[in-house]
Amino acid sequence: MSSGRIRSEIKPGMEVDIVLKKDQPTGKLTRGVVKDILTKSPTHPHGIKVRLTDGQVGRVQRIFLRDDLKP
Template sequence: MGGTQRKDIRPGVRVKVVQKPHQRTGELTEGVVKDILTNSAVHHRGIKVRLEGGIVGRVQEILG
């Protein structure tokens, strides 16, 4: 499942995100959503979130 719609993402959900420095390589980081940073309902590159470890990135995949 993709991470382009805000309604699909909630705090506590496990996701894979791409961090800004890794956008070219596509390296994904797995974690649990702490905060949702994107205000719009849809974002074509992925909803921006902060993970529990403090990492900020755009959701590429929702794991459940």
């Protein structure tokens, strides 16, 4: 699992956990699949901002690799 602070580690189609702006105070995570990468800089200390396939926007906190998803 990766932390989501490095843009080059995130690709459309990856499953990630993001924190939505409204959930920043609580740290509640939302899981989804990356549609678009919105952050232009190569790194961001609070996580790369992405848009999920369902339209929600937030900063990546975790990236799930295929091996991470196995039961």
